[in-house]
Amino acid sequence: MLGNAPEFQALLRAMRIVSATDVTVLVTGESGTGKELLAQALHENSRRRDKPFITVNCAALPSQLAETELFVHCKGAFTGASSESIGKVKAANGGTLFLDEIGELPVAVQAKLLRFLETGECQTVGRPSSQRVDVRVIAATNRDLSQSINDGSFRRDLYYRLHVVPLELPPLRQRPGDVNLLLKGLTTELASTYNLRPPIYSKMVLNSLNNYQWPGNVRELKNFSERMLILFSGRNVEIENLPHEFRNHRVSSQSGQFVLPEQGLSMDELEASLIEQALGKTFGNRSKAARLLGLTRDTLLYRMKKYAIEC
Numbered sequence: 520m521l522g523n524a525p526e527f528q529a530l531l532r533a534m535r536i537v538s539a540t541d542v543t544v545l546v547t548g549e550s551g552t553g554k555e556l557l558a559q560a561l562h563e564n565s566r567r568r569d570k571p572f573i574t575v576n577c578a579a580l581p582s583q584l585a586e587t588e589l590f591v592h593c594k595g596a597f598t599g600a601s602s603e604s605i606g607k608v609k610a611a612n613g614g615t616l617f618l619d620e621i622g623e624l625p626v627a628v629q630a631k632l633l634r635f636l637e638t639g640e641c642q643t644v645g646r647p648s649s650q651r652v653d654v655r656v657i658a659a660t661n662r663d664l665s666q667s668i669n670d671g672s673f674r675r676d677l678y679y680r681l682h683v684v685p686l687e688l689p690p691l692r693q694r695p696g697d698v699n700l701l702l703k704g705l706t707t708e709l710a711s712t713y714n715l716r717p718p719i720y721s722k723m724v725l726n727s728l729n730n731y732q733w734p735g736n737v738r739e740l741k742n743f744s745e746r747m748l749i750l751f752s753g754r755n756v757e758i759e760n761l762p763h764e765f766r767n768h769r770v771s772s773q774s775g776q777f778v779l780p781e782q783g784l785s786m787d788e789l790e791a792s793l794i795e796q797a798l799g800k801t802f803g804n805r806s807k808a809a810r811l812l813g814l815t816r817d818t819l820l821y822r823m824k825k826y827a828i829e830c
């Protein structure tokens with residue numbers, strides 16, 4: 520997984536530590552931050568890497584079939600179940616079961632899942648006794664599950680059972696330096712897939728991409744890289760070539776005064792972004808950048824260190 524930002528590196532370290540165990544992991548983070556990729560990386564780093572990695576998309580499980588899909592191991596016992604049906608839990612035996620979008624799991628099935636997590640046993644239809652299954656469970660969600668607990672759509676006991684080790688993926692806008700790194704890495708990867716030459720991004724463009732909020736996170740950046748690769752292969756990309764959402768991203772200002780956006784902002788992000796812009800404008804000249812920001816050079820250096828900004 521690409522990423523150098525300190526918070527992201529800390530997350531990878533935690534992932535490597537837990538991958539050596541069988542502990543249940545709950546991966547959280549906004550959409551597109553890489554939850555599924557992290558779950559796969561965890562599996563690949565674990566002793567289970569040669570065994571199945573089975574994904575269950577809980578949001579796509581119809582309520583009536585959810586239990587069958589997850590737990591039932593039988594041949595055509597239910598109408599609607601395929602004749603070769605083998606429950607996903609059983610299919611993951613020896614490997615990893617990835618419960619994606621766990622926040623969407625129907626409440627009735629949550630009770631069954633909890634029972635399975637606590638006993639490690641799974642009922643087989645047509646057989647009186649339950650069977651032990653050896654799976655490592657990773658769950659992921661972009662929902663705030665504590666909110667779901669409050670509104671009654673998620674069981675508190677299941678939450679605690681899953682929340683043994685939480686791994687939270689930071690949003691891309693909070694990963695200083697990673698926009699450029701990911702843009703480069705993803706472009707190289709896509710360029711070789713498409714057999715195209717990468718576009719050449721101007722310094723101003725890179726700055727603008729750095730200051731953009733990336734609400735769709737890495738997925739949005741990957742789609743952007745792909746679009747630009749196809750449209751500008753081997754050519755220069757200037758500000759005016761960017762889609763409008765990138766060009767219009769500015770701190771709103773009115774009569775020379777900064778205006779706090781309706782949705783508020785993070786002072787830390789704003790400060791880091793202004794420092795990056797100043798460094799971009801001055802082509803990395805720290806003294807000039809400090810002057811642009813009304814800071815002393817030392818204060819600028821201190822703040823660059825604080826936000827892990829390199830140039």
Ligand SMILES: Nc1ncnc2c1ncn2[C@@H]1O[C@H](COP(=O)(O)OP(=O)(O)OP(=O)(O)O)[C@@H](O)[C@H]1O
Pocket residue numbers: 520521522548549550551552553554555556557661737738741
């Ligand atoms: N650190 C990374 N390095 C390289 N590619 C990444 C990274 N993080 C995410 N991606 C890519 O971004 C895309 C989105 O990642 P992923 O599907 O894992 O996100 P997600 O958090 O599961 O999103 P959602 O909540 O919408 O399901 C994928 O194509 C993935 O390969």
Ligand SMILES: [Mg+2]
Pocket residue numbers: 554555619
């Ligand atoms: Mg996902």
